[in-house]
Amino acid sequence: MTSHLNRRSLLTRSAAAGLLSVPAVSALSGCASGGGDDNSVERGETSDDNPLGVDPDAELEVVIFDGGFGDQYALDAEAIYQESYGQVAHTKTTEIQTRLQPRFVQGEPPDVVNNSGADAMDIAALTRNDQVYDLNELLDAPSLDDPNVTVRDTLMPSTVEMGQFGSEEVWRLNYAYTVYGQWYSRTALERLEVEYPRTWDEMIAVCEAAKRQGMAGWTYAGVYPYYFNFTLYPFIGKIGGGDVLKAIDNLEPNAWRHDAVRAAFEAYHELAARGYILQGSPGMTHEESQDEWNGYQALFLPNGSWVENESRRNTPDDFDMAVGPPTGLDSSDAMPFETLWTSASEPFFVPADAKNPIGGLEFLRVMLGRQSARNFTELVSSLTCVRGAADDLELPPGLASAKQAFEAAGENLLVPRLPDWYKQLNDEEVGGAVAAMMAGDIDPDEAINRCQRAADATASDDSVQKFQHV
Amino acid sequence: MEDTTQRAGKDVTGSGGRGSEDRLTPGMRLRLAVAFVLPPRFTPDSVRYDRRYRKLDQYRFIVWFLAAPLLVYGIFVVSPFVQAFFYSMTDWTGYSSSYRFTGFENYERMWNDDKFWDATRNSLLLLVVAPVVTLALGLFFSYMLTAGGRRRSEAVAGVTGSGLYKIVYFFPQVLSLAIIAVIWARIYSPRSGALNAGLDAVGLGSWQREDWLGSSWAIWCVLIVLCWSFVGFYVVLFSAAMSSIPNEIYEAARLDGAGRSLTFFRITFPLTWETVRTGWVYMGIQALDAFALVNVMVPEHGMDVLPSYLFSKAFRDGQAGYATTIGVALFLITLVFAAVMMRIGRRDRIEM
Numbered sequence: 001m002t003s004h005l006n007r008r009s010l011l012t013r014s015a016a017a018g019l020l021s022v023p024a025v026s027a028l029s030g031c032a033s034g035g036g037d038d039n040s041v042e043r044g045e046t047s048d049d050n051p052l053g054v055d056p057d058a059e060l061e062v063v064i065f066d067g068g069f070g071d072q073y074a075l076d077a078e079a080i081y082q083e084s085y086g087q088v089a090h091t092k093t094t095e096i097q098t099r100l101q102p103r104f105v106q107g108e109p110p111d112v113v114n115n116s117g118a119d120a121m122d123i124a125a126l127t128r129n130d131q132v133y134d135l136n137e138l139l140d141a142p143s144l145d146d147p148n149v150t151v152r153d154t155l156m157p158s159t160v161e162m163g164q165f166g167s168e169e170v171w172r173l174n175y176a177y178t179v180y181g182q183w184y185s186r187t188a189l190e191r192l193e194v195e196y197p198r199t200w201d202e203m204i205a206v207c208e209a210a211k212r213q214g215m216a217g218w219t220y221a222g223v224y225p226y227y228f229n230f231t232l233y234p235f236i237g238k239i240g241g242g243d244v245l246k247a248i249d250n251l252e253p254n255a256w257r258h259d260a261v262r263a264a265f266e267a268y269h270e271l272a273a274r275g276y277i278l279q280g281s282p283g284m285t286h287e288e289s290q291d292e293w294n295g296y297q298a299l300f301l302p303n304g305s306w307v308e309n310e311s312r313r314n315t316p317d318d319f320d321m322a323v324g325p326p327t328g329l330d331s332s333d334a335m336p337f338e339t340l341w342t343s344a345s346e347p348f349f350v351p352a353d354a355k356n357p358i359g360g361l362e363f364l365r366v367m368l369g370r371q372s373a374r375n376f377t378e379l380v381s382s383l384t385c386v387r388g389a390a391d392d393l394e395l396p397p398g399l400a401s402a403k404q405a406f407e408a409a410g411e412n413l414l415v416p417r418l419p420d421w422y423k424q425l426n427d428e429e430v431g432g433a434v435a436a437m438m439a440g441d442i443d444p445d446e447a448i449n450r451c452q453r454a455a456d457a458t459a460s461d462d463s464v465q466k467f468q469h470v
Numbered sequence: 471m472e473d474t475t476q477r478a479g480k481d482v483t484g485s486g487g488r489g490s491e492d493r494l495t496p497g498m499r500l501r502l503a504v505a506f507v508l509p510p511r512f513t514p515d516s517v518r519y520d521r522r523y524r525k526l527d528q529y530r531f532i533v534w535f536l537a538a539p540l541l542v543y544g545i546f547v548v549s550p551f552v553q554a555f556f557y558s559m560t561d562w563t564g565y566s567s568s569y570r571f572t573g574f575e576n577y578e579r580m581w582n583d584d585k586f587w588d589a590t591r592n593s594l595l596l597l598v599v600a601p602v603v604t605l606a607l608g609l610f611f612s613y614m615l616t617a618g619g620r621r622r623s624e625a626v627a628g629v630t631g632s633g634l635y636k637i638v639y640f641f642p643q644v645l646s647l648a649i650i651a652v653i654w655a656r657i658y659s660p661r662s663g664a665l666n667a668g669l670d671a672v673g674l675g676s677w678q679r680e681d682w683l684g685s686s687w688a689i690w691c692v693l694i695v696l697c698w699s700f701v702g703f704y705v706v707l708f709s710a711a712m713s714s715i716p717n718e719i720y721e722a723a724r725l726d727g728a729g730r731s732l733t734f735f736r737i738t739f740p741l742t743w744e745t746v747r748t749g750w751v752y753m754g755i756q757a758l759d760a761f762a763l764v765n766v767m768v769p770e771h772g773m774d775v776l777p778s779y780l781f782s783k784a785f786r787d788g789q790a791g792y793a794t795t796i797g798v799a800l801f802l803i804t805l806v807f808a809a810v811m812m813r814i815g816r817r818d819r820i821e822m
Contacts, residue, residue: 097785101564104565104566105565105566105567106567107566107567121565122563122565122786122787122788125563125564125788126565126566129563129565129566129568131565131566222680222681222684222769223683223684223769224769224770225769279660279661279680280659280660280680281660281680282681282684283658283659283660283661283679283680283684284660284661288661292661423786424782424786424787427770428770428771431771432771432772435681435684435769435771439680439684439685441685463561463787463789464787
């Protein structure tokens with residue numbers, strides 16, 4: 001899921017605020033020394049049923065992020081694991097970092113961590129200190145359902161890639177599968193008697209039609225303006241090709257000054273300049289923008305496929321939610337209209353210092369089995385990274401449309417890495433520049449300059465770890 | 471303490487041997503030292519009857535009583551501070567027990583970090599403006615509540631309904647800062663918020679903004695909330711200070727024909743100055759913090775204050791070492807502020 005400030009983390013942070021306030025320096029100075037005992041579990045005998053060699057008596061400790069997906073799916077997977085192996089100690093929390101950081105510092109982490117939410121740990125920082133177990137061993141193991149197929153071959157595209165940080169090691173497994181795009185209501189489009197826009201001229205026409213009916217074309221989460229990146233990045237990729245996005249991810253000089261970037265920024269700026277953006281969007285949270293969108297105040301919303309579940313309570317019955325690929329510019333686009341940003345999300349990893357890392361791998365192998373994957377989709381209405389697991393399931397309209405869009409895209413998938421490689425650059429700098437442009441404070445040139453300056457600053461900042469596309 | 475010193479005193483006079491040994495021999499020195507660290511009942515007689523014993527007994531008492539709290543303070547307050555100075559010179563991520571010593575690299579980076587200076591500027595602005603506004607409002611309200619009224623029967627009285635106001639002013643203090651921040655974030659919300667709606671209602675629709683908290687207005691939005699949430703506390707604090715001013719002084723001023731403002735500046739303010747100054751330091755520290763408000767209300771791409779910048783470096787970017795460097799800077803600013811406040815405006819306490 002995405003990271004927002006929920007009520008719980010707010011209270012944690014205000015507690016942290018108390019710590020940080022007067023004796024600000026003392027807050028961070030908890031003793032950084034100390035080490036764990038080395039009482040890890042030995043690898044057991046391997047067999048066809050137990051290809052990784054899990055010690056059948058060893059305990060397994062699993063920590064699940066208790067966010068939008070809850071933890072029932074994990075409990076169900078743990079039950080399957082326990083049929084063959086040792087007891088599972090299950091913890092759910094919304095405060096992954098707050099709870100687990102001290103244990104990592106002590107060298108006594110749990111065996112599986114669902115590292116998600118606003119309080120997730122910086123996995124890049126963990127890999128820098130060799131604190132994460134390489135999952136390649138799991139990926140090369142036979143899959144749960146068919147011993148002739150490796151786990152790797154059961155995964156959706158980009159799943160392995162999303163676990164890599166510039167090298168062959170796979171540090172994490174992103175279990176859910178997200179489709180990003182322009183989310184809309186089929187009912188709203190039908191009422192306006194318009195088709196989903198495929199080119200920017202059509203987009204302008206649709207927005208104009210909406211404006212005549214007193215409806216805005218777009219709304220977005222101005223407080224978290226990086227939501228705009230969900231459609232902006234694939235839009236850029238579509239106009240100029242995937243290499244433009246790769247150059248941006250690699251922090252190459254002048255990557256942001258590419259014509260495709262300028263075209264995309266100018267197109268979005270046009271929305272604001274023509275008054276197609278819902279008034280007040282620059283100051284809205286994601287929930288406020290979703291509520292306005294659900295209330296037919298605006299047509300399009302840049303978002304990811306979790307939005308259906310998240311906005312479930314406010315979605316009218318006749319809404320008929322759907323997602324489309326980002327509208328292209330025109331016929332000169334480098335990639336077809338169906339081009340889509342899809343990516344595996346909801347990360348799981350196995351700490352290197354875990355007592356029972358092999359058990360951790362096996363648990364993930366169980367989760368990647370069809371039974372667990374289908375269970376996940378049914379419970380939380382999200383796709384998983386397991387190929388074809390949701391094929392004959394009945395899906396809610398938004399999710400069904402996301403699946404269709406994914407299938408229509410074929411090979412034309414884009415996976416921008418800026419959001420997870422350089423979170424600060426993506427969320428704060430690019431997000432801030434886009435926010436200022438959409439609020440009408442700066443023009444596209446200035447927004448692009450700000451992005452480029454921020455990218456250059458990140459590139460020359462030694463304290464930020466750098467990654468390259470493999 | 472009285473008990474032991476009295477007994478000691480009696481013993482000294484009872485023995486009549488005072489002044490028997492004026493020069494401190496090494497042996498006596500040792501015995502005094504031993505007596506200092508041992509409980510009184512183990513004090514050797516030769517020491518007990520020494521004339522220096524009274525002083526020793528006094529200091530022994532003080533030191534023994536302070537030892538425990540000082541130890542706790544040293545372990546839980548001083549030592550983290552000292553450690554912080556050390557960690558500020560490392561590249562510690564905050565995730566593992568390994569780090570590298572990097573000397574003053576973090577400090578150099580901080581010196582050239584524009585975002586750090588932006589955050590510092592915001593923090594200093596709050597530090598200067600928030601106490602002035604809050605204390606001025608607090609003084610004004612509490613003066614009106616305790617001595618602002620004009621009634622025939624009494625020389626000094628609050629305005630009508632002052633008892634109710636006192637309670638109402640205190641309301642925000644009951645809420646936690648996090649809750650206040652959430653409520654005010656709703657007020658600033660562009661479409662459903664009370665601020666934009668209120669501006670519209672009074673015909674100032676052109677003053678409406680689409681993103682109060684994401685724009686350069688954010689610092690003023692935070693300032694208002696900060697003042698709003700603390701003013702009640704100072705009303706109560708100053709009311710207490712003002713009620714200790716004897717009525718005769720007010721009566722005399724009234725007889726001499728002084729009005730409300732003259733009475734305030736000539737009598738009330740000088741007589742509550744000590745409280746105001748203490749309040750100033752406290753409010754300044756609150757303003758330097760402002761973390762909960764900024765973290766909850768202001769979007770990530772919006773403005774930062776020092777503590778929120780520190781927080782994002784430590785817990786978002788995994789740079790606990792650098793964050794500690796910022797913490798050291800914040801510590802120094804706090805220290806300088808407190809020192810300045812305690813120095814300026816120091817005057818003799820007026821006895822009443």
